[in-house]
Amino acid sequence: MVRTLTRRARATIGVAVAAAALAACGGSDADGDGGAVRLTISANAVLDGKNTEEAAWIEDWVIPAFEEEQRAAGVEVDVEFEPSGVDDEQFKTRLALDLQAGSGPDIMTLDGIWVGEFAQAGYLEPLPASAQPGGWDGWEQIPEAVQQLAAYDEQLYGIPWGTDGRVLFYNQELFAQAGLPAEWQPTSWAELLDAAEALGELDGVTPIQLNAGTAMGEATTMQGLLPLLAGAGEPIHDGTGWTGASQGLVAALGLYQDVYGGGLGDPVLQQETQGRDRSFQKFADDEIGILVEGDYFWRSVINPEGGTAPMEDRDDTVGWALIPAETPGAGVEGRDFASMSGGSVRAVNPASDQAELAYELLTFMNSAEAITAAAQDSARITAREDVNATVLADDPMLSFIADEVLPLTTFRPPLAEYPQVSVLLQEATGAVAAGDRTPAEAADEYAAGLGEVAGGAG
Template identity: 85%
Template sequence: MGTLTRRAGVLTGTAVLAATLAACGGSDADGDGDAVHLTISANAVRDGKNTEEAAWIEDWVIPAFEEEQRAAGVEVDVEFEPSGVDDEQFKTRLALDLQAGSGPDIMTLDGIWVGEFAQAGYLEPLPDTDWEGWTQIPEAVQQLASYEDQLYGIPFGTDGRVLFYNKELFAEAGLPTDDWQPTSWDELLDAAEALSELDGVTPIQLNAGTTMGEATTMQGLLPLLAGAGEAVHDDAAGWTGASDGLVAALQLYADVYGGGLGDPVLQQEAQGRDRSFQKFADDEIGILIEGDYFWRSVLNPDGGTAPMADRDETVGWALIPATAPGQGVEGRDFVSMSGGSVRAVNPASDHAELAYELLTFMNSAEAITAAAEDSARITAREDVNETVLADDPMLSFIADEVLPLTSFRPPLAEYPQVSVLLQGATGAVAAGERTPREAADDYATALEEVVGGAG
């Protein structure tokens, strides 16, 4: 990936901005002559969706930023605009506001929306500043907020996919427990074969089909495609069609489900993903590919959706290997996929410079640490992760070992449709309806109709 860039030419520094506003007697752009008015929007609402984020913005960010600016001689009034709707509904409403030249000064976006919003002119590249946070956010994670090698926002939270495994089942199958790390797909299949000797155990859960939705793409097809040395989209070549890498990834599905190492019926059930979580918690699945959400929110003994009382002793994790060492995307031995959210400045803001100050303030080490106080989760900042994840070896593993080698979905408008096509290809192979080559060709034909041709 090329070096990410930001455009130059925007005032930086609280002191410079304060002096500019003070020279004008403060800002009267809002007509009150007293304070600059800024708004923050996120799909979060107290006691509802993403309640922790809403509470952090209202209780910590707003008063702390207003106090900091007041000390610098700038009167600012920050307002939070909460929301608690479906993500697509939030996205549509936000896009309509931006299209009309209005909308919040600071907005929270799913990273997958960045390219689409940038293409539409709803976002502009960030100013070229020496903000200290960029040295703490790995370049791999900066991809979350980038489009065509330019940064349009600041990533503030992310995740990573790994292989989770049950140490007790591994011990029964004669497999390593504390240090299992396959270095190829063959070694992964070898472990699954060993687990297949255990009664009542599904060796591996590899999400497949459209019923699993985006979980199939993010926890299944895309990591395998990266392991085969390819990305689903390349800025220069376009969308990947019926490539050798796609056929190889689909072949692994055929090996798992055609070889009796996975449960193809589970992939078709309406609640199949939740059932796979429960089966893992009940010691009925040996290996499961998932994100850290599985560890902190599903298996969590305290309030998880499928709590596992002995999680910390029984659950192990390992990196997802490439097909063979050095064969992954960018020559990597191991691969992963990540998602996450991005905060950005509205280019139509009447106070874009002060809004940028608020943006960097919200992503400072102090602010992100405050956001992570109640529940440890992976942030975009390495310095914060070192502190807030110190007592959680699994999340520390994601932050230290996975994020430097991870990849992200292409932030393009066509991606959701492409994702559904990929899900269909995996489902057809898992059900034994199509060979890997046939499913890849079917996908490429449908891709032509969606995006006007594969790369």
């Protein structure tokens, strides 16, 4: 019966049927029709819904191409896609329950932040030699910094496939009015503040907006505090423990104080439920001079073609620059600049009955040909340098992220406590931005909370 359905029809049958089959076969098996080996792919993606491009790519490109390749090698494989279109935490919980029960898909797409948590629970295992650097040549195209997206405790548990980066976006027209250069790259926080102060001379312009507070959620941590902390030379977790009320954290919160206490940012905007969206629109309306954001802002927000706050003159008006360290060389590993990245990882289920073939499918899905096919309809940053060089060639901003940001970026620690730690950081930035706490006081309160949720600093 399965073979009489189109792939798109199979994708709409639902997760319940697939889950029942998986519970019986542990993720893969030989089906009853001709002895073909059955493999399953799961992702939080569904046709005409959430992450529809990924779902279409799996259904229309990955599955037929892999089946054809295996057939040419004398192996009959029937690959099935298990679609989903739910909240990420729902997807994570359901996947974890399946893996705990020894079932689940053969190949799964994970948020990189889940890798450590799944590895700690035994739901993932380190890659075999065939998929490790030296065994799979694709790693040569993935920068070492990006490889960390799939790493935990110095082991690789999957292969990263998509990522992003944070930069300073700035309005070149406002810069010109303020007497600032069109090609701008600050090399310290002091130079960043100098530019903001010059923009402060313009009527109706908020010089700089830096995400702060809990209303902004994870955007506060990723686009705000963590890049600054990395620029002060400290990761939020050093592999042995969490950073507490350190000198670097106080310095990063001090920049918030300079921005909001100095009237260079709008502290009220940070407290609004829709504050981040409003900051997007204000930037698009030439009312914000500098905004710290990820490449999503360029691709999906101010994109003149379908953006949520489109800027018709985006390509002529918007500039971008690396986020500077506090001072040159003061960043993590002595770097001059800092950024933060997120992204997704594909991994193999340790309970797979066809693990060797599943790893072949994993590396196939992350090959240059496959990733190029995934990115060709809408340019976005991939983990592979060779693919980025091709698919991003016509987009200078995304090329900048791929070429300049990814080699120096950092990632959130893939630990179960991170979401709670992130909230504590959001609270600290919000208290400073509102003027309720000094940077040192906010850092101390953060450290006290850290002791409750994560056992304190390392």
